[in-house]
Amino acid sequence: MAQEQFTDVAVIALPLKTKFRGLRTRELVIFRGRERWAEFSPFVEYPDTEAKTWLQAALSWANEPLPKLERSxxxxxxxxxxxxxxxxxxxxxxxxxxxxxxxxxxxxxxxxxxxxxxxxxxxxxxxxxxxxxxxxxxxxxxxxxxxxxxxxxxxxxxxxxxxxxxxxxxxxxxxxxxxxxxxxxxxxxxxxxxxxxxxxxxxxxxxxxxxxxxxxxxxxxxxxxxxxxxxxxxxxxxxxxxxxxxxxxxxxxxxxxxxxxxxxxxxxxxxxxxxxxxxxxxxxxxxxxxxxxSAELVEKYRASGEREAWWKARLQRCLELLES
Ligand SMILES: [Mg+2]
Missing domain, CATH: 3.20.20.120 (Enolase-like C-terminal domain)
Known part of the structure; x- marks a missing residue:
């Protein structure tokens, strides 16, 4: 994976207003590609074989041209x-x-x-x-x-x-x-x-x-x-x-x-x-x-070191699955 497809990776934990899907916090990764910022956020219980498809979506959004819009x-x-x-x-x-x-x-x-x-x-x-x-x-x-x-x-x-x-x-x-x-x-x-x-x-x-x-x-x-x-x-x-x-x-x-x-x-x-x-x-x-x-919000809602390490390891494993 060329480095420019995938920079400024940040792991974020956003609080929810009310419990949803059993969650109180939504954890996600954002990163910058050649074209735009993207999000990688498979729910934490999903196996890598499922999560890798979410990464495929994020990478294509970040790096590829977009289809024509039929409505605004x-x-x-x-x-x-x-x-x-x-x-x-x-x-x-x-x-x-x-x-x-x-x-x-x-x-x-x-x-x-x-x-x-x-x-x-x-x-x-x-x-x-x-x-x-x-x-x-x-x-x-x-x-x-x-x-x-x-x-x-x-x-x-x-x-x-x-x-x-x-x-x-x-x-x-x-x-x-x-x-x-x-x-x-x-x-x-x-x-x-x-x-x-x-x-x-x-x-x-x-x-x-x-x-x-x-x-x-x-x-x-x-x-x-x-x-x-x-x-x-x-x-x-x-x-x-x-x-x-x-x-x-x-x-x-x-x-x-x-x-x-x-x-x-x-x-x-x-x-x-x-x-x-x-x-x-x-x-x-x-x-x-x-x-x-917003750099300020990214800083404010950055996940704990432990969660960041977990997500980055998951990201890496999914990337390897996509490339293999
Ligand atoms: Mg549904």
Whole structure:
């Protein structure tokens, strides 16, 4: 790897406003390439064989020319973690105006009744917004059907990864159709964690593909998957800093067609960012732009020496995997 593809490496630990994905702090690496700053931020539990694809995405963003944009701004959803109803008003007020909200459900240690309380609480405060849920594969087919029956099909824009496997997704779609419930299914983990991201489409397991640019290896690869899948597309973030989000925004901007709000307004979930002008939504819309980190913020949120050593070793191992 030529040195100029990869300079000014900094390991950052950004605090989160509320626990998300079981995390209170989001650790990530930023570095400067020939063209722009990039972020490498696979979640810490991911093995190197998975994390290396995230590095491939970061390296291509940092060093390659970008595809042509079809639009200059992206409509985005608000995101609500799996909190109790008492936290819902404040967390959502934080997003300002928005047309759709993704509600996290099926959190470990919680039950379906708590999910329904959270969803109904959102509906009461925001009668007009579109609601999509994300279970991260945490429901059984039976639970997903219970939720679908309890809410009815006019209430949900779609269910994101309600169940874990492609087989269960296919099964759930069959059950929904038998019950006469027209609820769309979006696949997330079944695409980004699969050896073959197109299997979901071939098996008829989803209506919508949630594409995340880092786990898919970069914008070019994600655009190829979008085209080959024939599915409708939602671009989502992986809880990145604004540096990582700018890459996701570019993917959303480069897609030939975009029918849904994207899940890129996640900088709101962070207490701090690496830039003074974070990529935030204004009235549910995000402008596409590139950005540079603030030296002051990088210093302020630099990870501990121990975490820095861990990330640099991981980066090195992933680099070797990519080069071998
Ligand atoms: Mg998801």
């Amino acid at each position: 701004a992206i409509r985005v959803n608000a995101t609500l973690p799996a909190v109790g109803p008492e936290q819902v008003p404040q967390l959502l007020a934080n997003f300002g105006r928005f047309g759709s909200v993704k509600i996290k459900v099926a959190e470990a240690g919680q039950d379906l009744a708590q999910d329904l309380v959270r969803i109904r609480c959102v509906r009461e405060i925001y009668p007009e917004v579109k609601i999509r849920i994300d279970a991260n594969g945490g429901y059984s087919v039976a639970d997903a059907m219970r939720l679908a029956h309890a809410l009815g099909d006019s209430e949900l824009e779609y269910m994101e990864q309600p169940v874990a496997t492609i087989g269960e997704l296919v099964g759930l779609r069959g059950e929904l159709s038998k019950a006469g419930l027209a609820i769309k299914i979006a696949a997330d983990e079944s695409i980004r964690k699969a050896e073959d991201p197109l299997l979901v489409a071939r098996e008829g397991a989803a209506d919508i593909a949630v594409l995340k640019v880092q786990p898919l290896g970069g914008i070019k690869r994600a655009l190829e998957i979008a085209a080959s899948s024939g599915l409708e597309i939602v671009v989502s973030s992986a809880l990145e800093s604004s540096i990582g989000l700018s890459q996701g925004l570019h993917l959303a901007g480069a897609l030939p067609q975009l029918n849904y709000d994207c899940g890129l307004a996640t900088a709101k979930l962070l207490v701090a960012d690496v830039t003074d002008v974070p990529l935030m939504a204004h009235d549910g819309v995000m402008a596409i732009r590139e950005l540079e980190p």
